[in-house]
Amino acid sequence: MSARVTRSLLGYAVLAGPVYVIVSLAQAFTRDGFDVTRHAWSLLSNGDLGWIQVTNFVATGLMVLAAAAGLARAVPQSRWTARLVAVFGASLIAAGLLRADPAMGFPAGTPDGPGTVTWHGVAHLVAGAIGFLCAVAAAWVLARHQDRGAALYSRLSGTAFLLAFAGIASSSSAPGFTLGFVAGVAIIFTWLAVVSIRLYRTLPGE
Known part of the structure; x- marks a missing residue:
């Protein structure tokens, strides 16, 4: 029963990324005024259909929290990995509940430019930053408990995500950064899924 529960929890790591990406892209390509080369997906939380992205954030965050519980059970020697992934999941939930400020002409009718800054917009950015950095740290911490090939993959994934975050955090709207x-x-979501699948396969059968 213990291994079965752990497998179920790790399975959410495989679902989290595809759900978040597919739901976000579906909106990005269908909502009026959204430009995938300029607008961060967080902006989709605004407007009449903003509830879809809010739900997407919260649902994804809950799945990442479940995955963190699975990691805690599957890799007890690296409890900090699970803790950091849990903070990442919690940050996604917080980022969904604390809406990003309308900006850069989205939703349609919003003036171009950074827009008005609100407390919840700032809190959204802070929650996201904390979660992203914890995801990076989780990849690097787990690498200490993996074989050479898996450790290299974890470090490269964490570093790539850190660089991507640094680019978007520069406040530049250049398409390359977005x-x-x-x-x-x-x-980073692929890393979480791959790690969880590898652990899933090492669990004893029941």
Whole structure:
């Protein structure tokens, strides 16, 4: 029963990334005024359909929290990995509940530029930053408990996501930084899924 529960929890790591990316992209390509080369996905939380992205953030965060619980059970020698992933999950929930400020002409009708800064907009950015840095740290911490190949993959994934975050955090709206962050999000969620699948396969059968 213990291994079965752990497998179920780790399975959410495989679902989290695809759900978040697919739901975000579906909106990005269908919502009026959204430009995937300029606008961060957080902006999708605004407007009449903003509830979709808010729900996406919260649901993804809950799945990452479940994955963190699975990691705690599967890798007890690296409890900090699970803790850091848990903070990442909690930050996604917080980022969904604390909406980003409208900016850069989105939602449609919003003036171009950074827009008005609100307390919840600032809190959204802070929550995201904490979560992203914890995801980077989790990849590096777990690498200490992996074989050489897996450790290299974890370190490269964490570093790639850190660079992508640094680019978007520079406040530049250049397409390279925006699309680079999208790639970074895909990389870190893929890392979480790959790690969880590897652990899933090492668990004893029941």
